[in-house]
Amino acid sequence: MQIREAGLKDAPGIAKVHVDNWISTYNDVFPAHVFETWTYENREERWKKSLPKAVSGGTMTYVAEEEGEIAAFALAGTTRDARLRMRYTGEFYGIYVHPDFQRQGLGRKLMESCAEHLASQGHKRAALWVIENNKEQPFFEKMGGEVVYEAPVEIGGNNYKNIAYGWEDVQRLLNHEKLN
Known part of the structure; x- marks a missing residue:
């Protein structure tokens, strides 16, 4: 398994992982109509447009x-949410593992x-948002994240909780310390 910086040529593969992960993670949480726009083609086009920004300006x-x-x-990059920015200057924007490759340590390695x-960008603390009932919440807790904030979010016409996990010391992840 190789971990490397993403490039524009990776958009189709990233789109496939993104779609399959989201459907697997939230199939029992969101109404079916939410996934109507979650197609490989739609996500690939979005990634082709956003990937250049997702590998520049402090984002990787x-x-x-x-x-x-x-x-x-x-x-990952600089925290986007003003509510968290005072304490958590860094943010894990998302970690997505294809269902066929879960439970093999990829999430940890990517994190x-x-x-x-x-x-390397000077961030000592970081946060990550997940939507309630995300079946991977225990992973983030095992990685040392603690719930630090909750905010409402509307998806598909329904209200959910967006939960922010915080890491007080990003260095712990770098030192490969045994967490929890």
């Missing part, structure tokens, strides 16, 4: 590749790569 996107196939990806990037 990494992919985990297995035999030429994108198995997972993660993004470590993102933490290294955040530290």
